[in-house]
Amino acid sequence: MPASNYNRHSQINYTYDPIQTVVKLALTLLPKIHEMPDHTRREPRADNSVHALDKYGRVAMVSVLTRSILFLAMLWAWTFLASLTTREALADFVPIYRGGICVADGAGNCVGGDAMAESGVGSAIGYMKTSADSGTVAVYRGTCYSDTAGTCTRWGLTLEVNGSAVGYLATSAPDTQSANAPFVQSGGLLLQGLGGTASAYLWTTIPPPVVSELSPTSGPVGTPVTITGSHFNANQGTSTVSFNGATATPTSWSDISITAPVPAGATTGPVVVTVGGLASNGVSFTVTGGGGGSNPTKLVVTSINSGSNPSAGLGFPVVVQA
Numbered sequence: 001m002p003a004s005n006y007n008r009h010s011q012i013n014y015t016y017d018p019i020q021t022v023v024k025l026a027l028t029l030l031p032k033i034h035e036m037p038d039h040t041r042r043e044p045r046a047d048n049s050v051h052a053l054d055k056y057g058r059v060a061m062v063s064v065l066t067r068s069i070l071f072l073a074m075l076w077a078w079t080f081l082a083s084l085t086t087r088e089a090l091a092d093f094v095p096i097y098r099g100g101i102c103v104a105d106g107a108g109n110c111v112g113g114d115a116m117a118e119s120g121v122g123s124a125i126g127y128m129k130t131s132a133d134s135g136t137v138a139v140y141r142g143t144c145y146s147d148t149a150g151t152c153t154r155w156g157l158t159l160e161v162n163g164s165a166v167g168y169l170a171t172s173a174p175d176t177q178s179a180n181a182p183f184v185q186s187g188g189l190l191l192q193g194l195g196g197t198a199s200a201y202l203w204t205t206i207p208p209p210v211v212s213e214l215s216p217t218s219g220p221v222g223t224p225v226t227i228t229g230s231h232f233n234a235n236q237g238t239s240t241v242s243f244n245g246a247t248a249t250p251t252s253w254s255d256i257s258i259t260a261p262v263p264a265g266a267t268t269g270p271v272v273v274t275v276g277g278l279a280s281n282g283v284s285f286t287v288t289g290g291g292g293g294s295n296p297t298k299l300v301v302t303s304i305n306s307g308s309n310p311s312a313g314l315g316f317p318v319v320v321q322a
Contacts, residue, residue, distance in 0.1 A: 092233040098122030103193030112193020118154040126202035128167035131234040138165035169200035208278040220289035227258040244269025
């Protein structure tokens with residue numbers, strides 16, 4: 001089949017989801033883990049503890065094994081969900097997944113397919129942004145993926161407006177890998193593996209924030225500094241700005257611009273933006289005046305002028321000027 005064609009596989013209707021399976025298992029077994037079989041009996045031991053024995057007099061390990069399996073399964077699910085939540089929070093990006101449509105080459109091999117925002121048939125294939133930015137295009141829910149009851153649980157992605165946007169893809173390739181696998185809008189869906197003019201691109205990795213310019217590039221503590229760059233996120237959240245290690249308190253924040261005053265204790269050095277644990281490049285800022293700097297001005301009192309009353313001692317105000 002030519003690469004320009006695609007097949008809709010039976011995978012469009014599916015019920016298996018590993019996370020849902022673990023959660024359902026946990027909810028089913030949780031009320032039962034403290035129950036013992038009817039044929040068990042409890043016998044006291046020499047150390048005053050009680051051992052559960054089965055009808056053959058053997059130690060009953062079923063309950064212990066059930067608890068262990070359930071604990072490990074729930075721990076795996078919670079760890080996976082926590083890591084997914086952390087990953088989704090990074091740099092205002094969320095993963096996108098392979099759907100159930102195969103774009104096949106002449107030999108019948110899948111060389112691409114559709115994509116969805118929800119966990120799909122395959123693994124994550126890249127990322128899209130959660131907020132609009134220059135160089136992005138909005139994507140919406142397209143083809144419905146239903147369960148056996150006919151309820152839509154997942155949707156393929158499309159450029160056709162359908163309610164609220166579920167994310168934003170790049171209008172130009174952000175990296176080499178994504179350039180080799182562009183999305184092409186066909187039949188109302190965004191598909192990878194087709195020939196033709198590219199419609200959008202995903203991010204194969206989450207890009208770190210980039211600082212491109214500071215304005216001004218020098219000033220004393222308290223000077224408002226505008227930091228221009230990219231991938232800062234639309235909202236600050238837990239992201240930070242530092243001046244040579246001293247954390248600043250921003251007064252405005254957007255994906256491409258941040259304004260923050262030079263913090264107390266700052267010295268000359270790089271300004272760094274950290275988003276989701278990813279640090280940007282550093283751009284140097286020079287702290288001037290008495291508020292900091294690599295070599296702040298030292299004030300030394302060399303004499304005291306008491307004016308017309310030199311014998312008055314120190315009972316007068318002393319003014320030191322830098």
